[in-house]
Amino acid sequence: MPWLSLLLVLPVLGALIIFCTPREQDKTVKAVALLIGILETVISLGLYFSYDFHKAGLQFIEEYNWITTLNIKYFLGVDGLSLPMVVLTTFIFLCAVLASWGMSHRVKEYFFLIMIMETAVLGVFTSLDLFLFFLFWELELIPMYLLIGIWGSARREYAAMKFIIYTMTGSAFLLAGFLAMYFLAPERTFDITQLAKAGFAPGVQSLLFVLIFLGFAVKLPVFPFHTWLPDAHVEAPAPVSMILAGVLLKMGGYGLIRINVGLLPEGVKAYIPLLATLAIINVLYGAYVALGQKDLKTMIAMSSVSHMGFVLLPVAAMTPLALNGAVLEMFAHGTVSALLFFCVGLIYERAHTREIKALEGGLAACVPKIAVAFIIGGLASLGLPGMSQFIAEFLVFLGSFPVLRLPTVLGTTGIVFTAGYILWAIKRIFYGPLNPKWAHLKDMQHSYEYLPVVILVGLTVLIGFYPALITNWSDSSLLAMLR
């Protein structure tokens, strides 16, 4: 059974059904999207637990010649690095579909695009041929562009334009890097498993590294290429923000580990000081900018920039312990940031503002459930033990410190600033005497509001209590990759 292909085809199928559904049948459209979301989640979990991590390596492989003359293949497969990302993706999309349940504007197009995007993102995480990888990489941009541009708030066109131009500029470098790799390989190929054995000279690797790094750096995002992110997040509707922070950023981190670390380790070694510096700038500068924000959503967006520094630092350190931490951090941040963006969406829906100062005033009294959900997300984000991001960051530190002492020490100070902006925001918005102008706000009441919270908190706590659920998978694959 070609499970991975099924995983990729189902959302497209869903999109086609939605396409054929009459315009006025919103309910049917949503039901189809939900059904696909559930099926995808179930399949991904099935794959996850039937993957044999003792054997490590790529499994569920599907390999067919596609464009024979160019040696381009339809080549899918997953290992302990990509599987956690696949599971994360299906969960986040499921939550995003639930979070979009109240959507009433151009419902058909909206869910159509969401479905297409799910295929694209899963394609990126499962492709083992760089051409195919790039195709999916580009395919993801269009729905995202339209989702921000059509369903966004006031400055949506600016944000969407910025998103697409920025990412496409990155993609150009990525494509250049892939093509260079293709032509420089002993036997022309886009096949990642073969490129890993290509044995590029260190000089060549460092050149390729720069091209490909630029592509992924925009996506992660790495300072100074991060400014599209706050704009995109602020304008995007909440479910789209959940996808953006939850999985799209992880495509950058995944690419860095799979391609830069996996195929170009000598290239990484040539730029260790630069990478470590950028990682620390991401962590500290990101946290400081977040602390200085007036808009709650921008604050959380910048917090993503800060946390993605903890994915870049292990790339610079290149130790298995740290990279396990990076995979864990990607998964953890995926669920936690989606939870936070979801909560912000709930608040925005009710109060019609995202400005911290305007929201100020004891919201915990009128929307206690939203408050609890946000506070749990905030505590997870600041690295509280018992939740997934703590152990992720601990592993990042533990693995990076022996090789990158000063950067790691600087990185650890980030946990103070993170606590600072998160707790300060919580205090201003949720605590204190109730502001009468918010007394009318209604708490969460629908199951489609509860479910994403339950799923995301559940995953966060589950991994926090039992991180081996990820690391058992990622560890053997990363060790095999670094060998």
Add this chain to the structure above:
Amino acid sequence: MVPYAWLITAMPFIAFLIIIGVTYRRPLASALVAITCTAVSLMVSLSVLVAVIGGQTAELSLKWAEISSFKLELGVLVDPMSAVMFVVVSTITLLVQIYSIGYMHGDPGFSRFFSFLSLFAFSMLGLVSANNFLQIFMFWELVGLCSYLLIGFWYDQPGVALPPPAAGMRAFIVTRIGDVGFLIGILLLASAIPTLNFNEIFAAAEAGKLNTTLLTIAAVLIFTGAVGKSAQFPLHVWLPDAMEGPTPVSALIHAATMVAAGVYLVARTMAIFAAGPDSLLVVAYIGGFTAFLAASIGLVMTDFKRVIAYSTISQLGYMMMALGVSGAVTAGMFHLTTHAFFKALLFLAIGSVIHAAHSQEMRDLGGLGKDMKITSLTFLVGSLALAGIPPFSGFWSKDEIVHAAFASGKVGLGFLGLIVAFMTSFYIFRVYFATFWGERPAHQHGHHVHESPPTMTVPLIILAVLAVVVGWVGTPWANYFAAFLSPGEHHGGGVEGFTVMLMLVSTLIALAGILLAWAIYGRRHYDIEPLAEKSPGLYAFLSKKWFIENFYYGVIVPYGAVGLARLCAWFDRAIIDGLVNGIAGVVGGIGVSLRRFQTGYLQFYALIFFAVVVIAAVYLTLFTGLSAGI
């Protein structure tokens, strides 16, 4: 019972889960669940203590995750030190929980309160039982979380000095500064020896396998964590603010959890400090200085809850000093134990006063002894223990610390200890006389006070008994406590003349402090402090807490944190993003000549790009023969 020691930690967590999951809407059931589970913890703790006295120890361990052959474990370390702490923590938690039934009666957050108390006990017990650095750090952070939640418990109230959530936030962030140091210390140790297990690391340190400089630095970094949690200078500022929490929480934080964690951490990792001995000097002097600093502020506070808060900081300073001067755990751990009981007693007693009189300002109080006999009497017992009057428990432990300072040759710290002892007995009896003696101030006459209910007074009586007798296990004549905690060490042997003389001197000093307090506050009620009239400069300096908080919250936070953050946010928008848009503008300018292609629809560009890729792919798939030449 030793194999079941994990139950001690697990029970409060079970209580937490039951309360939030099942009994949340039934307050009394929640209290009952919490108390039952803590009682089970206490019983297991006691039987474990008996087993350990009988010579049993154990290290239970569970593999949590193994990553790239680095093992992460969760464990329970049962040895004399943890056995003592299990009993102390579960006893005080139990009494505080019983007391809280009365104190929190009718509070809308009653169940939430008991769930947090249980979580707090779980965190502290998990910390105490840790057999490795990861676990102790995790529970260390959870202890921080619980104090954040409990200090800010009344999240919608204005508070006495500042809003409770603000106080909780300060506590979390200030202690987290220390945690960063602790974390780096752990990383440093783990980079030298690839394990986090205590016994493996200590064995390597004692065998001299690790570099002394590295151990010294690691020890100082670990101590940084303790400075945060145990409120030592310069991170002591969070603790007085923590008084915004409900008083039972203060009792718990100050006696058994949170602040005790720092002292316990240093004691637990003493092997590392001992292997890098310079670190002990840091511990000793920071401790000594903190003891003095906090006592001096305690002299002038007018809110009696704050006096006792500063007293905690000061006593923790004593404990750190003890650990530092002796390089051994007994004196510090002994004072931690005795202090836990008399400090819990003092807090619960003033809680009883606040409950009855609805004020914690001493100038609003006075003459309460007549109406609150049990509270007054038990507070007196606590005060005598704190002041160090024999045979109350505080006397024995404090005397051991001062003795250790002189014995180590650090005579300066020894004398400092005596001076602080004088200040201590003065400030605590100032509170006693001003609150319970004399007459009620005229403006309070209409308000009738009455003794608290038995749920509150019974814990007071139990604690009062303990505050007297706990010290008897560690007298210079028969120091069972020291013999139990570190059986290998030599404990005095006999009682020398110097020991007896020191006991006499310190008793006299404590009595002098009481006498002075009586002379000033015992005979009349003051609206203006005598010191403020005689020496306004010194009074202002002390009541402004040496201006340390003004510096932190007036300079560092607004400029170093918030101001800089706003600057960064501006820089990000104006410069970084401005640059990006600038480049885009230049590119756009070049594109003017290509204006014909500009349709105005943004989607158009994206679609073109994507379409080209797709068309190319389809084309090549279908007509691969034509592309053979590429």
